[in-house]
Amino acid sequence: xxxxxxxxxxxxELFPISGGFFGRTVGYTRAVDGxxxxxxKGQTLGLVGESGCGKSTLGRIAVKLLDPTEGFVMFEDxxxxxxxxxxxxxxxxxxxxxxxxxxxxxxPRMTVESTVAEPLQLVxxxxxxxxxxxxxxxxxxxxxxxxxxxxxPHELSGGERQRVVIARxxxxxxxxxxxxEPTASLDVSVQAxxxxxxxxxxxxxxxxxxxxxxxxxxxxxxxxDVGVMYLGKIVEIARTEPIYAxxxxxxxxxxxxxxxxPDPTLRKQRLVLGGDVPSADSPPPGCRFHPRCPWAAAIxxxxxxxxxxxxxxxxxxxxxxxxxxxxxxxxxxxxx
Amino acid sequence: MRGxxxxxxxxxxxxxxxxxxxxxxxxxxxxxxxxTHFFTYQGVxxxxxxxxxxxxxxxxxxxxxxxxxxxxxxxxxxxxxxEEPGRILDGEVWFEGKDLLQLTEAEMRRIRGNRIAMIFxxxxxxxxxxxxxxxxxxxxxxxxxxxxxxxxxxxxxxTLHMVRMPDPERVAxxxxxxxxGGMRQRCLIAMxxxxxxxxxxxxxxxxxxxxxxxxxxxxxxxxxxxxxGGALLLITHNLGIVAEICDRxxxxxxxxxVEASPTRELFVSPAHPYTNLLLDAVPKLHQDPSERLPSIPxxxxxxIHPPSACRFHPRCPHAREVxxxxxxLLQAVSDGHMAACHLWYPPRRGSWEAA
Numbered sequence: 001x002x003x004x005x006x007x008x009x010x011x012x013e014l015f016p017i018s019g020g021f022f023g024r025t026v027g028y029t030r031a032v033d034g035x036x037x038x039x040x041k042g043q044t045l046g047l048v049g050e051s052g053c054g055k056s057t058l059g060r061i062a063v064k065l066l067d068p069t070e071g072f073v074m075f076e077d078x079x080x081x082x083x084x085x086x087x088x089x090x091x092x093x094x095x096x097x098x099x100x101x102x103x104x105x106x107x108p109r110m111t112v113e114s115t116v117a118e119p120l121q122l123v124x125x126x127x128x129x130x131x132x133x134x135x136x137x138x139x140x141x142x143x144x145x146x147x148x149x150x151x152x153p154h155e156l157s158g159g160e161r162q163r164v165v166i167a168r169x170x171x172x173x174x175x176x177x178x179x180x181e182p183t184a185s186l187d188v189s190v191q192a193x194x195x196x197x198x199x200x201x202x203x204x205x206x207x208x209x210x211x212x213x214x215x216x217x218x219x220x221x222x223x224x225d226v227g228v229m230y231l232g233k234i235v236e237i238a239r240t241e242p243i244y245a246x247x248x249x250x251x252x253x254x255x256x257x258x259x260x261x262p263d264p265t266l267r268k269q270r271l272v273l274g275g276d277v278p279s280a281d282s283p284p285p286g287c288r289f290h291p292r293c294p295w296a297a298a299i300x301x302x303x304x305x306x307x308x309x310x311x312x313x314x315x316x317x318x319x320x321x322x323x324x325x326x327x328x329x330x331x332x333x334x335x336x
Numbered sequence: 337m338r339g340x341x342x343x344x345x346x347x348x349x350x351x352x353x354x355x356x357x358x359x360x361x362x363x364x365x366x367x368x369x370x371x372t373h374f375f376t377y378q379g380v381x382x383x384x385x386x387x388x389x390x391x392x393x394x395x396x397x398x399x400x401x402x403x404x405x406x407x408x409x410x411x412x413x414x415x416x417x418x419e420e421p422g423r424i425l426d427g428e429v430w431f432e433g434k435d436l437l438q439l440t441e442a443e444m445r446r447i448r449g450n451r452i453a454m455i456f457x458x459x460x461x462x463x464x465x466x467x468x469x470x471x472x473x474x475x476x477x478x479x480x481x482x483x484x485x486x487x488x489x490x491x492x493x494x495t496l497h498m499v500r501m502p503d504p505e506r507v508a509x510x511x512x513x514x515x516x517g518g519m520r521q522r523c524l525i526a527m528x529x530x531x532x533x534x535x536x537x538x539x540x541x542x543x544x545x546x547x548x549x550x551x552x553x554x555x556x557x558x559x560x561x562x563x564x565g566g567a568l569l570l571i572t573h574n575l576g577i578v579a580e581i582c583d584r585x586x587x588x589x590x591x592x593x594v595e596a597s598p599t600r601e602l603f604v605s606p607a608h609p610y611t612n613l614l615l616d617a618v619p620k621l622h623q624d625p626s627e628r629l630p631s632i633p634x635x636x637x638x639x640i641h642p643p644s645a646c647r648f649h650p651r652c653p654h655a656r657e658v659x660x661x662x663x664x665l666l667q668a669v670s671d672g673h674m675a676a677c678h679l680w681y682p683p684r685r686g687s688w689e690a691a
Binding site for chain 1: 603
């Protein structure tokens with residue numbers, strides 16, 4: 001692995017729940033509950049999980065839109081929670097975020113040109129004709145043309161809006177970009193364009209990505225490493241290839257078995273989970289996955305499994321991870 | 337599977353009137369040349385441009401396409417739920433020997449929810465927040481079958497039981513906000529199957545759900561179909577879902593049916609260039625991530641001024657002159673496999689692959 005750009009250690013984020021007549025804090029939602037992860041320079045870490053697992057919260061912590069309740073985030077060798085004032089001002093342009101919903105992350109009253117120019121003006125990088133040229137070249141770089149500069153968000157299609165958001169994120173010349181479900185609201189043909197664009201840009205500007213998605217095949221296409229989250233915890237993390245070939249955590253196996261594959265010749269293990277994701281306000285004791293896990297044993301409801309290395313660079317938080325070592329999820333079949 | 341397809345070869349072709357006529361006997365739903373347009377201030381949106389297809393008795397048919405291709409509108413037109421400024425201009429929708437487009441509103445109301453039921457995408461907006469689940473499922477049943485009181489309650493609980501709802505008696509007394517997304521979708525499915533319909537139209541039934549919940553709902557839809565012997569028209573943009581649960585697939589592009597085929601054949605040898613490109617654009621789990629994803633050039637056309645003739649021709653890598661001047665008809669490529677593309681005249685396998 002290359003040198004780490006971003007390191008997260010024991011990151012925990014608790015949101016207070018207020019209740020009662022006086023609105024006192026009656027409990028905490030454990031949105032992110034002790035996450036360790038590193039992202040190497042120029043690499044992409046994919047984060048997958050279902051809604052409410054804390055993947056977006058973790059993305060926000062990574063760019064200091066939220067400060068973690070516990071733990072710390074290091075950007076190279078700077079602790080983000082200590083970066084304030086001048087040092088933060090210097091650091092901020094280096095990390096950007098692309099959100100899922102382009103409709104609400106663009107100001108409807110700003111043209112494409114002023115949207116892309118705004119971050120440049122904020123960091124005081126460019127003015128006048130130089131500013132225009134930078135904006136124009138960014139716009140072209142993301143696959144829009146100069147006619148788009150004077151348009152408003154409502155005049156653009158979903159794919160075009162996402163390109164504007166990407167251009168805006170790249171404006172300050174960042175080194176690290178968090179992509180939070182960048183293609184979730186797009187059609188497959190548009191999604192293909194955007195994913196290709198993101199890969200091209202990563203190569204051209206040697207960007208480091210944190211790629212958040214619930215779509216496992218998109219994450220596989222984009223990522224060097226993949227982390228699977230369940231109820232605020234990373235339950236499995238590894239290089240992309242091994243995690244898809246032989247996932248070691250039952251939840252990852254269930255996720256993979258659950259994605260419908262557009263290939264009728266591929267057979268996979270039937271594994272349908274019962275129940276819904278429990279609430280992060282009061283997670284189940286022991287292993288958080290045990291109420292839905294088909295392999296759960298007595299120990300699972302008592303002792304919380306630690307994220308541990310099972311094979312080189314492949315870590316999973318399951319008491320029984322070893323049993324899955326040589327069990328692939330997919331079997332190719334030619335019959336039928 | 338191919339064998340059974342060839343025995344009762346499907347017969348809907350947009351141009352061959354006699355063929356479709358004979359098909360009415362076998363198929364449960366037969367849509368012919370359906371045209372629905374929207375009359376807006378900007379102009380006439382030609383949203384459905386002569387859609388034809390068949391669904392047989394206990395088939396699961398997938399209707400796929402991208403946003404704005406008219407797949408949901410097809411379902412709404414079949415149910416006669418198109419709202420102003422939309423209007424069904426032309427076409428026939430044959431169901432159980434009747435043309436639904438000729439029925440009175442009162443007759444249509446006896447079919448909706450009873451013979452044909454619909455499941456919508458977002459379960460939270462289709463459930464009324466101020467009534468209990470039992471009340472809402474009961475409403476459907478009491479509307480079509482004269483059941484009251486205890487008998488009605490028993491049917492409600494039975495229906496919830498049928499959709500594998502945990503603790504159905506309690507859920508019947510609960511309100512929508514007390515249930516999770518997956519449970520709400522089960523309630524909508526319960527409302528749809530309550531009167532034992534012959535056809536269920538499911539419009540993106542799992543789009544708002546997480547994948548593990550989606551898998552459970554899809555499994556349920558498949559099991560229900562086997563238990564009740566009804567047909568399913570599944571509208572989705574997710575080709576994976578279609579591959580897993582549908583017997584046949586209809587692909588739409590910009591208000592036209594461009595391809596209709598048995599599922600396996602569609603994925604193995606797509607006949608229409610659009611289908612082929614669409615299949616390629618989906619990231620696969622066995623794809624080499626260092627390669628670029630193939631993508632479709634251009635964007636979805638404006639339906640007020642759609643491209644002439646074949647609406648896909650401006651984006652099609654195999655387009656020829658004829659594609660801009662003459663509208664291709666849906667024609668058989670092989671048994672039960674139809675495509676609307678000029679490159680198949682005369683039908684030759686792989687003709688556009690070689691081009």
